[in-house]
Amino acid sequence: MSIESSGVGNASRSPDASPAASADEDGVVAGVAYIRIPAHELEKGAEFYKATFGMQQIGAFLDHAIILNVGKTAAEAVANPAPRLIVDRRMLSNRGYGINDNNCWCFRTKGMEKVLQRAEQNGATIVMQPYPVVSLTSIVIGKFRDPSGNLIELAEAGTDTPDRLYLRPPGK
Numbered sequence: 001m002s003i004e005s006s007g008v009g010n011a012s013r014s015p016d017a018s019p020a021a022s023a024d025e026d027g028v029v030a031g032v033a034y035i036r037i038p039a040h041e042l043e044k045g046a047e048f049y050k051a052t053f054g055m056q057q058i059g060a061f062l063d064h065a066i067i068l069n070v071g072k073t074a075a076e077a078v079a080n081p082a083p084r085l086i087v088d089r090r091m092l093s094n095r096g097y098g099i100n101d102n103n104c105w106c107f108r109t110k111g112m113e114k115v116l117q118r119a120e121q122n123g124a125t126i127v128m129q130p131y132p133v134v135s136l137t138s139i140v141i142g143k144f145r146d147p148s149g150n151l152i153e154l155a156e157a158g159t160d161t162p163d164r165l166y167l168r169p170p171g172k
Helices: 042-053 074-079 110-123
Strands: 033-040 055-061 064-068 084-088 103-110 125-132 139-145 150-155
Touching: 033 042, 033 150, 042 110, 042 125, 042 139, 055 084, 055 125, 064 074, 074 103, 103 139, 110 150, 125 150
Parallel strands: 033 084, 103 150
Antiparallel strands: 055 064, 064 084, 125 139, 139 150
């Protein structure tokens, strides 16, 4: 479903809609700017996300944080309007939390199995294989711990069929 047909966003708003609801007005949240993830070894943490998610470095803060975003090149990553990922050595990890506690970072994926495989190849520990959430949204969830011990959740919409998830061989 597109944002236009969903009734969400400015494109579907009637001309007499409240100006207070417009994203170009002051006092309105326009979206997510970035996600900050702890990394006790800054460069190693950044390299993990580059190799696993195909991110590029697009900036840094002094000696304590590296800014990443998705893109095949740094220029493409800078131009990408998606929220940035900031890997920061000053933050505390959520590694002490269980896999269903409320402290994790969630990334939307396409091809979750391949992302989990790359994460594991790059030093992550898979803590929850993909499974379909019992809901009407057709969302699949998978989780891993990155090399710094952070709990990372992956979510993928519209792929909750057993043959798509490889939970069992197709046709069985």
